[in-house]
Amino acid sequence: MSNGRHVPFETTLQVRDTCLCLHAQRAARTLSRLFDDALRPVGLTSGQFSLLNALNWPDPPSIAPVARLLAMDRTTLTAALKPLERNGLVLIEKDPTDRRNRRLHLTDRGLQVLASAVPIWRQLHAAIEAGLSGLDPDNLRGALTGLSRTNTAV
Incomplete structure (x- = not known):
């Protein structure tokens, strides 16, 4: 079905070759698959590993700072916490100083799983960084961090 509008194939190629969003999504999916496969023996996905790591603070954090760190909204974070x-x-417990707030605690089992996952993460992470031929990992991290802090359209 056609509505009389036409997008030239050259535009499709331009988006394929230059779209930062597409390239970032593809890279993120590839990295997620690699880490999902590597972390499977300890029963975690890459997202769950990141979430457990985000909860590993001296004092249990509340939902809002964890959601900000992971660039998630509170509802998505709450859903991600359920299987964990x-x-x-x-x-997940009520905050004793503010009953409207929730504190997120790693259990002893959670700490054990996280501790068993960290060496797997370190090994794969080092291999991925070593494979970034011609790219400085710190510069890449800096650029990605800068992009993640951009919240307004140019």
């Missing part, structure tokens, strides 16, 4: 809570890795 069900599996006994995370405990």
Whole structure:
């Protein structure tokens, strides 16, 4: 079905070859698959590893700072916490100083799983960084951090 509008194939090629969003999504999916495969023996996905790591603070954090760190909205974070809570890795409790707030605790089991995942992460992360031929990992991280802090359209 056609509405009389036409997007030239050259535009499709331009987007394929230059779109930062597309390239970032492809890279993120590839990295996620690599880390998902590597972390499978400890029962975690890459997202769950990141979430457990984000909860590993001296004092249990509340939902808002964790959501900001992971660039998630509170609803998405709450949904991501559910399987970790069900599996006994995370405990969600009311904040004793503000009953409207929730504190996110890593359980002993959660700490054990995170501790077993860290060497896997370190090994794969080092291999990925070593494979970034011609790219400085710190510069790449800096550029990605800058992009992640951009919240307004240019």
